[in-house]
Amino acid sequence: MWAYESVFYQIYPLGFCGAPFENDGIEEHRILKVLDWSNHIQNLGANAVYFSPVLESDTHGYNTRDYKKIDCRLGTNEDFKAVVDDFHKKGIKVVLDGVFNHVGRGFWAFLDVLKNRENSPYRNWFYLDFNGNSPYNDGLYYEGWEGNYDLVKLNLGCEEAVLHVLEAVKFWIDEFDIDGIRLDVAYCLSHEFLRRLRAYTDSLKPDFFLVGELLHGDYAQYVNDSELHSCTNYQCYKGVYSSFNSMNMFEIIHSILRFFGPEQWTTLKGKHLLNFVDNHDVTRIASILTNPRHLPLVYAMIFGMPGIPCVYYGSEWGEKAEKSQGDPALRPCPETPIVNELTEYISKLALAHKNSNALCYGDFRTVVLQNKHCIFERKTDTERVLVAINADDNEVTCHFDAGCGTAVDLITGNVHDFGGGSTLPPYSAQFWEMEK
Numbered sequence: 001m002w003a004y005e006s007v008f009y010q011i012y013p014l015g016f017c018g019a020p021f022e023n024d025g026i027e028e029h030r031i032l033k034v035l036d037w038s039n040h041i042q043n044l045g046a047n048a049v050y051f052s053p054v055l056e057s058d059t060h061g062y063n064t065r066d067y068k069k070i071d072c073r074l075g076t077n078e079d080f081k082a083v084v085d086d087f088h089k090k091g092i093k094v095v096l097d098g099v100f101n102h103v104g105r106g107f108w109a110f111l112d113v114l115k116n117r118e119n120s121p122y123r124n125w126f127y128l129d130f131n132g133n134s135p136y137n138d139g140l141y142y143e144g145w146e147g148n149y150d151l152v153k154l155n156l157g158c159e160e161a162v163l164h165v166l167e168a169v170k171f172w173i174d175e176f177d178i179d180g181i182r183l184d185v186a187y188c189l190s191h192e193f194l195r196r197l198r199a200y201t202d203s204l205k206p207d208f209f210l211v212g213e214l215l216h217g218d219y220a221q222y223v224n225d226s227e228l229h230s231c232t233n234y235q236c237y238k239g240v241y242s243s244f245n246s247m248n249m250f251e252i253i254h255s256i257l258r259f260f261g262p263e264q265w266t267t268l269k270g271k272h273l274l275n276f277v278d279n280h281d282v283t284r285i286a287s288i289l290t291n292p293r294h295l296p297l298v299y300a301m302i303f304g305m306p307g308i309p310c311v312y313y314g315s316e317w318g319e320k321a322e323k324s325q326g327d328p329a330l331r332p333c334p335e336t337p338i339v340n341e342l343t344e345y346i347s348k349l350a351l352a353h354k355n356s357n358a359l360c361y362g363d364f365r366t367v368v369l370q371n372k373h374c375i376f377e378r379k380t381d382t383e384r385v386l387v388a389i390n391a392d393d394n395e396v397t398c399h400f401d402a403g404c405g406t407a408v409d410l411i412t413g414n415v416h417d418f419g420g421g422s423t424l425p426p427y428s429a430q431f432w433e434m435e436k
Helices: 030-044 077-089 108-119 159-176 191-204 234-245 249-260 292-304 341-354 357-361
Strands: 008-011 048-051 055-057 064-070 093-098 102-104 148-153 180-183 209-212 274-276 308-312 363-369 373-379 384-390 396-398 406-409 415-417 422-424 428-434
Touching: 008 030, 030 077, 030 341, 064 077, 064 159, 077 093, 077 159, 093 159, 093 209, 102 108, 159 191, 191 209, 234 249, 234 274, 234 292, 249 363, 249 373, 292 308, 292 341, 292 384, 292 428, 308 341, 341 357, 357 373, 357 384, 373 396, 384 422
Parallel strands: 008 048, 008 308, 048 093, 064 102, 093 180, 180 209, 274 308
Antiparallel strands: 055 064, 102 148, 363 373, 373 384, 384 428, 396 422, 406 415, 406 428
């Protein structure tokens, strides 16, 4: 599938485009700003863009009002179609956020329930108690997602509600020709619904990509041949930055081995999780690393390990923000893209990843593992790449059986001779494509 050979770029449109937090009902064509960034995204090496919510919502995008309308603060459906068409012309796929577990209080069907109560034809779309009351004093009680009553839980056990969601997905494909959906809080969605969605999207577009937001638990219960193609790799997310901050490569390598190692009990071997160092919900990686010189190396790790690398807008040049500062800090409105040494390095990683069958599909095996450095192998039947990372401020020489005499570094193009051992410079990463 195309997604397994892709580098993703995430945009949170409402923040990126400088939209007001509250939906003011004023139509502004802000989403067209993305057109000015498409060349930057392409030059970065990304060939897929994941848009956080773009549909009409009450405030932050995850409280949907209308599944078939682009948020007026961002523009019109025609505006967004122009953005998608521009990306497609550049060979860039587009994935939308699908928020199906809950809707906003301004969702049209919920507004009908508030008005007509028991007489509403949509009363079964939600979890309601007409004898109770809500924190908004509606004169009825409804279930909110995790106690957030601005997020009205949708009853996906109701056939009419499910049909409305599926109809919306078909609309996105027909209207915008999107290539996939990232499912918000996928861990709250039933397996029955996920199987039905997968079968439906497979019938509409055979290479349609479904990636779910999963935090912890057994990812294999959701990522399989009948449900999701992929999920957010939160279990390795923490291990990536923590390994560098604590100078303990064992942490992240053991996490990767648990999922993708050579042992028979590994549950996700051959699967492709979405790897990231930050996103719209967590502290920026440049603010969480204790040593700034590790910043390129965390990207080398997620581009080298099994999975699909994803870069969050702004982080490619080292943007900083902490979660404690609130969502607006994590979801800023940059005027223009910045190109610096980190940006150029990520573009080289992206090129190496996309062009390497071993990095996209290869098995994972540890070759050298110490606290401050590691070397691991990605291997298919036809290709073999060794990824070597040294997080220390001193060079280190590693002696191991490389299985060949020379290799070419996919990042620098330099030829590497394994005859006298492999010396890893301080704060470095190498991607050695081994000779056939």
